[in-house]
Amino acid sequence: MRCSSLLLAAALILPGCTVVDPSAPVPGPSNPRAGDTTRPGREETPRVQPPTADSTAGVREPAGRATRNTAWKTSAGAVSSYRALPLPAVVRALWVVRTTLTHPDSIRVMVERAADSGFNTLVVQVRGRGDAYYESRWEPKPATVLDVSATFDPLAVVIDEAHQRGIGVHAWVNGHLVGGMGGLPTDPTHLIRARPDLLAVPRTLARDLYDLDPWAPRYAETILRYSQQNTDRIEGLYSAPSHPEVKEHLYSVWMDLVESYELDGLHFDYIRYPNGDFDYSREALDRFREWVTPRISPARRASLDRAIRTDPLAYADSLAGAWGEFRRSQITGLVERIYHGVKKRRPDLTVSAAVIPNAEDAYLHRFQDWRDWLASGILDAVAPMAYTADNDIYEGQIGDAIEAAGRDRVWAGVGIYQNTYRGSVDKIRIANSLGTRGVILFSYDWAVSEGERQGARTFLQRIAEDAFRRR
Numbered sequence: 001m002r003c004s005s006l007l008l009a010a011a012l013i014l015p016g017c018t019v020v021d022p023s024a025p026v027p028g029p030s031n032p033r034a035g036d037t038t039r040p041g042r043e044e045t046p047r048v049q050p051p052t053a054d055s056t057a058g059v060r061e062p063a064g065r066a067t068r069n070t071a072w073k074t075s076a077g078a079v080s081s082y083r084a085l086p087l088p089a090v091v092r093a094l095w096v097v098r099t100t101l102t103h104p105d106s107i108r109v110m111v112e113r114a115a116d117s118g119f120n121t122l123v124v125q126v127r128g129r130g131d132a133y134y135e136s137r138w139e140p141k142p143a144t145v146l147d148v149s150a151t152f153d154p155l156a157v158v159i160d161e162a163h164q165r166g167i168g169v170h171a172w173v174n175g176h177l178v179g180g181m182g183g184l185p186t187d188p189t190h191l192i193r194a195r196p197d198l199l200a201v202p203r204t205l206a207r208d209l210y211d212l213d214p215w216a217p218r219y220a221e222t223i224l225r226y227s228q229q230n231t232d233r234i235e236g237l238y239s240a241p242s243h244p245e246v247k248e249h250l251y252s253v254w255m256d257l258v259e260s261y262e263l264d265g266l267h268f269d270y271i272r273y274p275n276g277d278f279d280y281s282r283e284a285l286d287r288f289r290e291w292v293t294p295r296i297s298p299a300r301r302a303s304l305d306r307a308i309r310t311d312p313l314a315y316a317d318s319l320a321g322a323w324g325e326f327r328r329s330q331i332t333g334l335v336e337r338i339y340h341g342v343k344k345r346r347p348d349l350t351v352s353a354a355v356i357p358n359a360e361d362a363y364l365h366r367f368q369d370w371r372d373w374l375a376s377g378i379l380d381a382v383a384p385m386a387y388t389a390d391n392d393i394y395e396g397q398i399g400d401a402i403e404a405a406g407r408d409r410v411w412a413g414v415g416i417y418q419n420t421y422r423g424s425v426d427k428i429r430i431a432n433s434l435g436t437r438g439v440i441l442f443s444y445d446w447a448v449s450e451g452e453r454q455g456a457r458t459f460l461q462r463i464a465e466d467a468f469r470r471r
Contacts, residue, residue: 082262084346116461122170124155181227199219265350328369381409388418398434414440
């Protein structure tokens with residue numbers, strides 16, 4: 001994540017929900033500068049500058065950027081000496097969507113409510129869709145934050161308020177989902193505007209868009225229209241996981257957070273493909289051809305080279321198994337690089353991920369091999385997004401995660417927005433009976449806006465008393 005010319009901004013998202021249909025989409029944890037945007041000729045495509053050598057000294061500061069505001073956060077030196085709060089023996093976490101991070105007052109109320117209700121971990125959405133709810137080197141703040149103050153730093157306020165109460169703060173970073181359904185962003189520095197060539201393309205559009213200049217207005221508009229017409233399969237516009245500049249940019253986003261804030265952990269979301277129909281962008285197809293060529297016989301290569309003259313999908317369609325392996329390797333490779341980058345700088349930080357609870361669906365259709373990430377030691381914990389009202393399905397999905405990860409590395413995701421209050425309490429008790437490390441509820445924002453009250457008791461207070469036994 002170290003692309004010096006990628007700057008972005010955004011819209012809204014939910015943590016992902018459990019789906020029985022493997023081809024259906026998972027919503028947010030995983031279920032929202034002036035310049036010339038004219039596209040030069042293909043050979044003149046503006047490129048992200050190559051990264052400087054990775055070092056513990058820090059990510060290179062982009063040229064021309066003003067010095068960061070530090071009114072609400074420590075200096076880089078202080079961050080390097082900060083020791084993360086120990087991960088609780090029993091994690092009681094809340095996913096906090098970025099809509100709560102748009103004013104200091106709403107942040108303070110959120111932290112106070114979480115503390116009063118017995119939660120000990122906040123997973124706060126600091127990157128929604130290519131935006132930054134913090135002081136970022138690489139991405140712009142959304143208008144909802146800038147409207148408060150140019151120096152307002154939501155993440156710093158969360159950390160200050162939470163640490164005073166002994167609550168851990170984990171930065172929730174949405175990965176490849178970069179645009180919503182409402183329309184294309186107007187900010188010329190947003191990825192979709194500044195670098196449309198970095199967008200993922202569905203197979204349905206692949207042949208049509210293969211030779212189209214990505215800077216032509218029709219390019220991004222066509223992908224948006226496809227997304228709007230397929231809301232049952234995709235949550236919005238995605239970046240292309242195999243593109244080196246996308247990987248560099250995401251890496252830089254993570255290292256920026258690690259080096260700049262007194263965090264206790266970081267949290268992957270949307271670190272996957274939307275579904276098996278992606279990514280058929282020209283760059284991805286060409287890279288797959290380069291990747292697979294040494295792995296096939298000369299005769300097969302010659303045959304496919306003839307076919308590709310008239311069909312750009314010839315390699316991907318003829319080598320389905322290798323095509324899936326290639327896409328899976330793009331996600332796993334980035335997770336591995338980010339994990340080691342985090343641990344090199346801050347070995348005390350917890351690196352977790354919101355994952356599709358059905359591991360086979362995740363592996364085959366989203367190219368998210370989270371079981372391998374755990375087995376390979378490149379992830380500390382998973383939060384299976386077991387968002388269902390059915391207790392049996394929930395127990396089975398959390399049980400499967402425990403089998404793959406071990407009890408100590410599973411935070412059971414509870415989709416309270418899909419449950420009654422009683423159903424939510426049941427899910428927490430099931431997770432406890434299975435021996436998970438704890439639970440994480442999606443989401444704080446739903447709990448305080450739509451969660452069932454009982455007299456003067458709010459949804460979170462009831463959870464504290466009935467599920468956490470905090471009286």
